[in-house]
């Protein structure tokens with residue numbers, strides 16, 4: 001079952017490669033060559049693979065799913081780039097403190113069983129002054145705006161209907177409000193944190 005969902009997600013989001021490439025260009029614009037970046041819960045790895053095409057970065061992805069680690073590793077090899085995808089839990093990362101310059105976590109934070117522990121881990125593994133960007137759905141996104149977003153994903157009618165259903169039944173339920181995020185952030189030790197609404201989601205930028 002997990003494997004089927006992973007494959008479905010990989011095929012669906014593979015239709016939005018432009019979006020991953022755009023995010024990769026945006027992050028690359030802020031990242032000096034040689035920087036170490038951690039992609040927390042990369043799933044199929046599209047963001048990291050797009051970023052690896054843009055410069056000499058040291059990129060690591062950490063995902064709890066063995067299936068996604070396999071898929072992402074295969075996709076990186078097919079794209080001819082090096083990204084180290086490894087299996088592990090965002091709430092208990094297998095990395096030393098002060099390891100990464102930048103950390104990205106997209107469309108995944110709301111799935112974490114121990115979100116505050118994940119925030120503390122993000123802070124621990126970042127170098128002092130390192131930055132973190134979390135992008136996720138916000139709980140108060142309207143059904144209309146979500147449907148509109150899904151319409152733009154280039155999906156066939158069945159996958160469009162399934163994706164809308166997933167947003168309504170699962171994803172919105174686990175999403176956080178801005179206030180909940182602020183409260184969780186108050187339990188981690190970032191120097192700065194900024195929450196900005198963007199479309200159906202928000203972007204949370206933190207600095208250690």
Ligand SMILES: C[S@@+](CC[C@H](N)C(=O)[O-])C[C@H]1O[C@@H](n2cnc3c(N)ncnc32)[C@H](O)[C@@H]1O
Pocket residue numbers: 013040041042043044045062063064065068088089090091105106107108111112113
């Ligand atoms: C919806 S996918 C998002 C993938 C990717 N970031 C993207 O933007 O397409 C969510 C990912 O979170 C991973 N995940 C869930 N809980 C996790 C945890 N505690 N630690 C690491 N990864 C986790 C899942 O295995 C899955 O790959």
